Amino acid sequence: MDFRWWRRSFFGAFLSWVFFFLRFSCSDKACAAPEYTFVKEATSAPPVIFYDYIIIGGGTAGCPLAATLSHGGATVLVLERGGSPYTNPNITNIGNFASVLLDRSPTSPAQPFTSEDGVYNARARILGGGSAVNAGFYTRASTHYIKKVGWNQKMVKQAYEWVEQVVAFQPPLMEWESAFRDGLLEVGVLPNNGFTYDHLYGTKIGGTIFDKEGHRHTAADLLQYANPRKITVYLHAIVHKILFRHIPGTARPQAYGVIYKDAYGVRHLAYLKRNSKNEIILTAGAIGSPQLLMLSGIGPGYHLRTHGIQVVVNQPLVGQGMADNPMNVLLIPSPLPVEVSLVQVVGITKFNTFIEGASGLSFVYPLARRLAKRFRLFLNQSDYEPFKVPPEDMARAVDTVNAVVNRTLRAGIILEKITGPASTGHLELRNLNPDDTPFVTFNYFKEPEDLRKCIEGMRTVISVVNSKAFSKFRYKNMPIEALINLMLTLPINNRPRHATAAISLEQFCIDTVMSIWHYHGGCQVGRVVDKEYRVLGVDSLRVVDGSTFYRTPGTNPQATVMMLGRYVGKRILQERYLSRRSKHKN
Template sequence: MAKGFWTFFGAFLVGILLIFNVSCYSERAPYYTFVKEATSAPAVTSYDYIVIGGGTAGCPLAATLSQNATVLVLERGGSPYGNPNITNIGNFVTSLLDTSPTSPSQPFTSKDGVFNHRARVLGGGSALNAGFFSFASADYVKEAGWNRRLVDESYEWVEKVVAFEPTVREWQSAVSDGLIEAGVLPDNGFTYEHLYGTKVGGTIFDKEGHRHTAADLLEYADPRRIVVYLGATVQKILFSYNPGRSRPEAYGVIYKDSNGGMHKAYLVKSSKSEIILSAGALGSPQLLMLSGIGPAHHLQAHGIEVVVDQPMVGQGMADNPMNVLFIPSPLPVEVSLVQVVGITRFGSYIEATSGLSFLHSWGHKPSEYYSELFLNQSDQPFTVPREATSMDSEAINFVTNTTIRGGVILEKIDGPLSSGHLELKNTDPDDNPSVTFNYFKEPEDLNKCVDGMNTIINVVNSEAFSKFRYRHIPTQALIDIIVNFPVNLRPRHVSAAISMEQFCVDTVMTIWHYHGGCQVGRVVDHEYKVLGVDALRVIDGSTFRGSPGTNPQATVMMLGRYMGSRILHDRFS
């Protein structure tokens, strides 16, 4: 049953998470001579900085630090280059369905019953995501206490390598016009800025459909001062208790290569040398706990020696809930990624994609229910058949290899206010920790979802969008499609009288924007230094209290560059 759910979910995400371009990535990817397999690493090495995680923040951070210091990057995954499941966008679903130990996408299911994925590849989530590139709001930057000038310079540094303006065609234009008609104003045109209203954002896919990831930012690195080891899984951070110091000091790490060989990396003996965790919202709090920093009672229960009793490690875990509608179209639609976003004043973001081909992994028997819904072109009203309310994953399928004319419009909650926690399941760093996000625990989040879904319905019913929807299919039928799909493992309420509140709760999904676990002011200070120890920072999305902007990847890359610049300035000031 679990395998069936994962098979369905991977295919469903192809429809939801917007990677539908069939172009192949050019094999012109940069060849970094300093990127090597960890199996080739010496038993012991020393560097000025050890960056744990070569992901969305880790790559720009390491590239920046290498300009004036020696840097070691330890990435547990492999390279995104030459992997057709990453570089060929048409193979997106293959990466999600690959559950092998070396897969670039590591699946997990939260305690809330929502399927999710965790990146395990150089470049992190930017090697797997839908590619939308948009800045954090001015208020977010101010609340974070970041220097505005350096933020702008850091965004520009990232943007030059990985960001592009998309070509907006008919279906996405109709969504944009529908948002404006629905009152999501003003029309801001193309911009990376986070502005209320409707806009076209950037993308990390170039005009030829090639994905550009955070790994591309390593082109800024000084190859003489940096080494990146792939397949390097850090087991723990090492701490010493030096005379004259009142608290523990990080001085090295132990990591394992893909053959099981163990290696040690130490910091160069200097007051400025540091270990920097950039392992993501799951990996960073997990590794802090495995290294002895976390709630004492929890660590002791797993037989871990306590270095610092820090009860806030793993707390504040949040995931921006996403809910969607499928909209079948009577006209052919372009294949598009997320290009348009409606930034509402009530705290919901509306995004869209089109040209879905999410059928391949759903099954081999055609479903009369869905075939009738999407292919029926009569003027008779369509209603969901009673038997559809008990469908399982085996019954949910279309004609294999058929492309559905239509698209998806989704809404994502800003923030969110609701949060949960992360705990260790065991002491194996290769395993996923246990995480609870508590979707819609706070009523305000649920209200935002309802308002967002109602906005989507207004867009679908707008005159601007009218040529891309069947008038004989009522909105309730579109809602029922999602209600009857096993999009997660949560209980279902399939009565005809289901409220929009219940729809949000039952059909919530992830948009992969989870964060928290090492939050600023709770686990790290405003310089991202871990409280209670020396020579250790955390720089990634685990430090966020809310997800920045509509989509966080631009800001996570920016943060890597921003803090790399700050650290070097302090080192040589």
């Protein structure tokens, strides 16, 4: 039997469920989709246009950046390769959330790809970026992180608050999540920090970008802050190349325009107006930004020449430092009905692992039956005899699974995600098509430090599953070993399985690693860009997104990426104001 559909469908449904359906209601923040007169299809764009700022990527950082820059008197153009989130009910309505990751169409808002490590992943292709297709968990970076990066703490706080006025909400905590929270506290993930956006050691309830009516609020909603007379957003506009020129008397090439194509493949040109302060700003994400730099001639010279690309700046560090926070999961069938919830509670440990949970997995009937069949098969396989689970317990476990997945799989998951990570990889061009995902290698667990964190994290997960507080949501006759074996049978990645993974948490971490979509790197500060996010070696070009990070901020980066767009936008406006003021004085 051909199980390729099963693998794709299960993986999408499994990840979708991890962050699945929860209903909220509108508070004072509007639930209705904003109506933007300045958002248009790129097919309506003139062949040649001129703007003060050209932003490539209307994503998690690009939207708040564009909205901010539109208030500085300059004109702003945003080129987004995807469509609008407001016309797709699978994005706007939380009840259809699973369909986003299962969408395998050529224009899917969550473009699927598999890293060279054999781990399934997704890349946003939609206005709003990852905030339009993710799980919605909202939390700030730690004070330590902000200080280490060197950001202005007052401006960072103001930028977070600016974002939160539109997109952040407090979720209600129901029974499964409450039991998970109490389990974390019982096993020593202390203190209890209650609800907070702040990153604090212990157990806390985080924020969400879903309101109480189940409506998603993405970074695209931040465009309601924009000055509509100064901004234009073109959808389905795929940028193929940034243009550079040499100005007489200067040694550095200057970015001055871009080539992009619309949905019909028609070529357009966008140029910067003549002003030394005007810029092109890349906000195409941790994959798109280093990819587009390379396609435009900034990157490792030898690699660019193999693709026939003229080298503008030989910059070997573009595409380096790619990292993805590894996630490992235990699926826990429940004897009781459970609410369907997003990730709401997180345990932030002092050994640098985050513990999160979600509940309410519901598969379509054929998928549930296949899962039941696979679970029955692994319980009878001799490969897992080292567990030495008594036959009568295994028999009861089989009966339990048959009952649980008869129609719907009532279950929860508890996952661990390590901080950092220390392990890094690289990105290389696949071809010259900017809409194709390049080759990406993350080198999961290459550094022993990451593997140590995973083992500690999984031990904490197991302790929570075995806690008294969580006991009513797990079958007493289903041992931890059976849950581990279940994960080893599921097609959650494209990596080999080893028999030792059943008895070794180290091998289990390696074999069952998944992505939680928090990849970063490729254009890091101090390597590819300076502390003001200007690309080294050229003029009039910046990169402002997660590709500049060395580590993931907080337990989830989206809040900080949105904050970064606002923060850098304010910094640029300050620079522009001071420049004008200086000219007037002279």
